[in-house]
Amino acid sequence: MSAKPRIERAALEVFAAHGVDGATTKLIAARAEVSEGAIYRHWKSKDELAIGLFMAAHRRLSDLIDTEAGAVHGVEAKAAALVKAYCTAADEDWTLFSFHLLQLHHFLPYYQDDGRDPVTLVETIIKYGMMKMELPPGDPRVVAAMAIGVITQTAQNKAYGRLGEDALSAHASLMTAAVQAVLKAR
Amino acid sequence: MSAKPRIERAALEVFAAHGVDGATTKLIAARAEVSEGAIYRHWKSKDELAIGLFMAAHRRLSDLIDTEAGAVHGVEAKAAALVKAYCTAADEDWTLFSFHLLQLHHFLPYYQDDGRDPVTLVETIIKYGMMKMELPPGDPRVVAAMAIGVITQTAQNKAYGRLGEDALSAHASLMTAAVQAVLKAR
DNA sequence: GCCATGCAAGTAAATGCTCACATACTGATC
DNA sequence: GATCAGTATGTGAGCATTTACTTGCATGGC
Numbered sequence: 001m002s003a004k005p006r007i008e009r010a011a012l013e014v015f016a017a018h019g020v021d022g023a024t025t026k027l028i029a030a031r032a033e034v035s036e037g038a039i040y041r042h043w044k045s046k047d048e049l050a051i052g053l054f055m056a057a058h059r060r061l062s063d064l065i066d067t068e069a070g071a072v073h074g075v076e077a078k079a080a081a082l083v084k085a086y087c088t089a090a091d092e093d094w095t096l097f098s099f100h101l102l103q104l105h106h107f108l109p110y111y112q113d114d115g116r117d118p119v120t121l122v123e124t125i126i127k128y129g130m131m132k133m134e135l136p137p138g139d140p141r142v143v144a145a146m147a148i149g150v151i152t153q154t155a156q157n158k159a160y161g162r163l164g165e166d167a168l169s170a171h172a173s174l175m176t177a178a179v180q181a182v183l184k185a186r
Numbered sequence: 187m188s189a190k191p192r193i194e195r196a197a198l199e200v201f202a203a204h205g206v207d208g209a210t211t212k213l214i215a216a217r218a219e220v221s222e223g224a225i226y227r228h229w230k231s232k233d234e235l236a237i238g239l240f241m242a243a244h245r246r247l248s249d250l251i252d253t254e255a256g257a258v259h260g261v262e263a264k265a266a267a268l269v270k271a272y273c274t275a276a277d278e279d280w281t282l283f284s285f286h287l288l289q290l291h292h293f294l295p296y297y298q299d300d301g302r303d304p305v306t307l308v309e310t311i312i313k314y315g316m317m318k319m320e321l322p323p324g325d326p327r328v329v330a331a332m333a334i335g336v337i338t339q340t341a342q343n344k345a346y347g348r349l350g351e352d353a354l355s356a357h358a359s360l361m362t363a364a365v366q367a368v369l370k371a372r
Numbered sequence: 373g374c375c376a377t378g379c380a381a382g383t384a385a386a387t388g389c390t391c392a393c394a395t396a397c398t399g400a401t402c
Numbered sequence: 403g404a405t406c407a408g409t410a411t412g413t414g415a416g417c418a419t420t421t422a423c424t425t426g427c428a429t430g431g432c
Contacts (some may be wrong), residue, residue, distance in 0.1 A: 003412070019292070021207035025388060035413045037390080042411090046388065105288055106205070108346060119348070141349055142340060142357050146364045149339025154331040160294055162305070163327055171328050174372070178332045181371035185363040189378070211422060221379045223424080228377090232422065379428080387420075397410075402403105 004042050006032040011049055016099040020050045020106050054107045057100040065121045075129035076180055083176045087169040098159040136186045150178045190228050192218040197235055202285040206236045206292050240293045243286040251307045261315035262366055269362045273355040284345040308334060322372045336364045
């Protein structure tokens, strides 16, 4: 059985639990049941491994947003589709998504300026919604942050073990209603 | 001028920027314009310094919630008071609050079970609001997470530099409306 | 004189990473 | 199908560097 995917899984778990700086290559290797050297056959450095894993999740999330939001019309429908899609994807690979969620700030410098990060995409959707008078006017950056916060904080609390063992999807309809309420609130 | 407060300020900044594990005692000392040894006159270890700073912010926030929520009646009023109080406190000491916000997950083991953390307090307020029929029924843990997320994600995005140089308070009324909408959404 | 505070140099341990070597796979050649 | 070079993959001991922390000494207020 090849080591690369085992290393990726192990790294994801260790990074999510200890952070990128707190994680050691020894720990990752041990968890993957692989020697430390094996890591360096596939990645130049610990940071490159971390960045690779993160950016994969980041792009996957961006693509998800593009696809799901493009498939329906109207801000309300887009919001519902996005919440549902995020919940489903997170439940399918909780390790990946909690890593992405909890370690976001470590990777700010790497995605900040590519213009295709999830936050910017949501901001754009909201801006259009305001132009089309589907939403009341307001600072799209703040409205996007608030709407996103409804999801991310719930997911974080689940990651912290505050919501029991329920899937995130179990709360999808409640979160959808909350997001839609935030968008219209003023 | 005594070194202790200078070290505290410097540590706060460095921890906020690099995380607890990413921060080095050298960097903290350099930023405080103090030798590394000076740190160990006042704290036993780097971790004790970090925990001390964090728990101070954590207790201060818990006290704030207790005081502000106790001063008014009704969930709506409590929500408004809490949002305003958080914004004001955060603006007054942005370094402290962004450190608290961004490094929360590093300190989970230390406050999780003390029952007086901000999240639990908010959950309690919401639970009472539901009992008194001021709020529609629902899982208080999820509703609390969503309401808190409106604030924390906005604050995070400001910390990431996505909201310009505005004070957090500049968005307080928008956030209040959003939080109240979340509480009532179902 | 005494204690708290600060400094500069130093130490032991840990960490990311390398390297010489071993093994497993691939596919072209006979 | 057997042979064998060439390459990709994995090992584990070890290296240079960094890191948190210590220690002996100087200073200054009371």
